[in-house]
Amino acid sequence: MNRLGYLGPEGSYSYIAAKLYDDSSELVAKSDFYDVFDGVENGELNYAILPIENSTEGAVTLVMDALLKTKKSTIVGEITITVKHLLLGVGDRIEDIKYILSHSQALQQCRQFLKDNYPHIQLINCSSSSEACFIAKEKGKEYGAIANRQAGELNKLNVILSELQDNEFNQTRFIVIGNEKAKPTGNDKTSIAFSLRDDSPGSLFKVLEIFAKNEINLTRIESRPAKAEMGKYVFYIDLLGHVMEHKVSEVLGMIEKYISYLKVFGSYAIGEIK
Ligand SMILES: O=C(O)C(=O)C[C@]1(C(=O)O)C=C[C@@H](O)C=C1
Structure with missing residues (x-):
């Protein structure tokens, strides 16, 4: 298995x-x-x-x-x-809650709601939303956990509030x-990261232009600091297609002259939204 x-x-x-x-x-x-x-x-x-x-x-x-x-x-x-985030606890009154625990990502997703409605409650990061439930259960009614319904049921916690997330979508x-590469399915995506060879006007544009001219659709672009000096970045791109498709491998070859580093994270079937 x-x-x-x-x-x-x-x-x-x-x-x-x-x-x-x-x-x-x-x-x-x-x-x-x-x-x-x-x-x-x-x-x-x-x-x-x-x-x-x-x-x-x-x-x-x-x-x-x-x-x-x-x-x-x-x-x-x-x-x-x-x-969809719930506030869970051993008690059932929001008035008793002094601390709310969760993974930092989950806390951030409810930040505006919590600031607007419960600015006095202290927010505490922990390793995951389910770990937050575990701690809230141990600590008692002053502690709430932001997590999902299943985590609440597993830890026998009550739902104190529901729909805490700032964005309903x-x-x-x-x-x-x-460790094994995914084969092409005909409906794939490829994730890559690269750094630009030089910092000159239009250097990122030249890379993006190659994707555009070859009709490769990009679904995501992000940058992260290169963890070197200020102003150096690694760009992350998700594009439609599989590296085993000629069009994709050809384009990855064409961008080489503008970049100093390329990592192909993988090609994989476009996933479902559940
Ligand atoms: O804390 C959890 O339950 C996680 O699985 C982590 C995590 C995340 O880091 O994004 C997963 C999905 C939600 O966006 C909130 C938290």
Whole structure:
């Protein structure tokens, strides 16, 4: 049986995404995103699921940065889920809550709502939304956890508030990484990262122009600091097509003269939205 890693414990949003992606694998909980990556890199896991972007908060930067460091694993799939946050606790009165715990991403997705309605409540980051439930249960009625219904049921917590997220269309896209490349399906996406060779007018434009002229549709563009001097970036692009398609491999060859670094994270079937 395949082993699929995720940010645990059971009941996290990553757990929900993992079950929706593939409920035939053995799910293996890890305590942070680095351990999730390591599990695939060292062969303990066949593959793993990680959040990469959220429609309210944008990029999950830790995962974006860690992708640059992988040696063996590639992106083999994706899935997008709708994320609806609840406030859960052992009690049922919001008046008793002094602290709210969750993963930083989940707290950020509810930031405006919490600031507008409960500015006196202290927000505390923890390793995942399901870990937040576990801690809230231990600590008692002054502690609430932002998490989903399943995490609440697993930890026997009450729903104190629902629909906390600032954006009613709050969705998180997860990538699946694995050690075997995904074959073309005819409906694929490729994720890459690159750095520009030189900082001159139009250097990014020249790369983007190649995609445009060759009719390669881009579905995402992001940048992250190169972690060198100020003003140096790594650009991340998702494009439609598979690297085994001639058109895609040709374009990746054509951009080479404008870039100093290229990493192809993988080509994979365009995922469902659940
Ligand atoms: O804390 C969790 O439950 C997670 O799976 C992490 C995570 C994330 O980092 O984006 C996953 C989905 C939601 O966007 C909120 C939190």
